[in-house]
Amino acid sequence: GENVEQHPSTLSVQEGDSAVIKCTYSDSASNYFPWYKQELGKRPQLIIDIRSNVGEKKDQRIAVTLNKTAKHFSLHITETQPEDSAVYFCAASMKTGFQKLVFGTGTRLLVSP
Amino acid sequence: GAVVSQHPSRVICKSGTSVKIECRSLDFQATTMFWYRQFPKQSLMLMATSNEGSKATYEQGVEKDKFLINHASLTLSTLTVTSAHPEDSSFYICSARVPGWNYGYTFGSGTRLTVV
Numbered sequence: 001g002e003n004v005e006q007h008p009s010t011l012s013v014q015e016g017d018s019a020v021i022k023c024t025y026s027d028s029a030s031n032y033f034p035w036y037k038q039e040l041g042k043r044p045q046l047i048i049d050i051r052s053n054v055g056e057k058k059d060q061r062i063a064v065t066l067n068k069t070a071k072h073f074s075l076h077i078t079e080t081q082p083e084d085s086a087v088y089f090c091a092a093s094m095k096t097g098f099q100k101l102v103f104g105t106g107t108r109l110l111v112s113p
Numbered sequence: 114g115a116v117v118s119q120h121p122s123r124v125i126c127k128s129g130t131s132v133k134i135e136c137r138s139l140d141f142q143a144t145t146m147f148w149y150r151q152f153p154k155q156s157l158m159l160m161a162t163s164n165e166g167s168k169a170t171y172e173q174g175v176e177k178d179k180f181l182i183n184h185a186s187l188t189l190s191t192l193t194v195t196s197a198h199p200e201d202s203s204f205y206i207c208s209a210r211v212p213g214w215n216y217g218y219t220f221g222s223g224t225r226l227t228v229v
Contacts (some may be wrong), residue, residue, distance in 0.1 A: 009160070043206060043220040044157070089156060093218075098145055098170065099210050101218055103157045 002027040004092050006104030014112055019077045023090035026071070030092040033073045034067060034101075035091045036102070037086045044089060080111045114141050115211040119221025126197055126228055134192045134224045136207035143209035146190035148182060151223075155216040163190045197228040 003026040013019050025033075031052035036044035050057045050064045050073065057064050064077040077084060090104040116139040126132050136146055144165050149157040156178050163169040169182035181193040194201055206223040 006194075018167065041204070041223070041225065043222050046217070098147075098162045098164075100147060100159060100162060101210075102159060103149075106156045 002030055002092055002094070002100070002102040003106040004090060004102050006090050006107060008107060009105065010110070012107045012112065013080050015080060015082060017080055017111075019075075019080050019084070019109055019111075021075045021088055021090070021109075022072065023074070023092075023104045024070075024072050025092045027092070027094065028068075028071065028097045029094045029096065031095050032093045033064070034043075034091050035062075035064060035075045036089045036091065038089060038106075039086055047088075079110075080109075082111050082113050085109055085111045115217070115219045116140060117143070117207060117209055117219050117221040119207055119224060121224060122222060123225045124140070126226070128198055128228055129196055131193055131195045132197055132226060133217075134194075134205055134207075134226075136190050136192075136209075138188045138209055141209075141211055142187035143190065144187060144211060146184060147182075147218075148190075148192050149206045149208065151206065157206065166183045167225045194226065197226070199228045202226055202228045 006023045034049035035047050037047050038044045048062050048064050048065050061078045066073040088107045091101050093101045118137045120135050146163045148160045150226040151157045160175045161169045161171045161183035163182045165184045166186050171177045184190040208218050211217050
């Protein structure tokens with residue numbers, strides 16, 4: 001089955017700096033890659049997603065890139081703000097079968113003022 | 114739209130008792146529901162996939178006799194933790210893929226289970 005690895009596990013940046021979180025997936029059949037932000041005790045919130053027919057997607061300060069050949073995808077946050085501090089998860093799913101969503105291990109981002 | 118309502122949000126139970134968690138899709142039909150467990154400071158681990166009208170599919174290492182899943186209708190899936198023990202204390206959350214959302218998923222609000 002699909003396995004998603006995520007790095008780093010923790011990331012500390014100064015306000016205004018950029019943050020990059022990277023994920024790799026194992027199953028080449030995966031074709032949907034969402035990123036979630038999760039506050040403590042809450043449900044994951046979708047912040048951006050990308051599909052396998054696209055290499056890059058941007059939404060204001062957030063961007064995601066996908067390298068299908070290397071089976072890598074990354075989240076880029078520019079001009080970070082303290083309110084960006086949270087745990088971020090990448091995930092992957094396939095279009096076929098049950099379309100299970102498999103999560104990465106998570107990154108705790110801390111943005112210091 | 115595409116809301117999954119999950120109840121209860123918090124539950125405390127005694128060891129040895131059973132607890133039922135419900136997830137209901139409010140404005141769409143969820144033929145498939147995914148159940149996750151999340152321990153503190155860890156990721157969401159997929160436990161099982163429930164399908165309306167058929168048996169659930171459990172991930173490797175998940176005891177199907179302990180975590181009973183029922184998906185009796187297109188809008189309701191339930192997870193029952195049987196003979197709960199303190200090590201079952203965790204955050205349980207359900208998710209469904211929304212038809213027509215082009216791969217989008219929606220999540221319940223989660224259930225914090227504490228077994229004492």
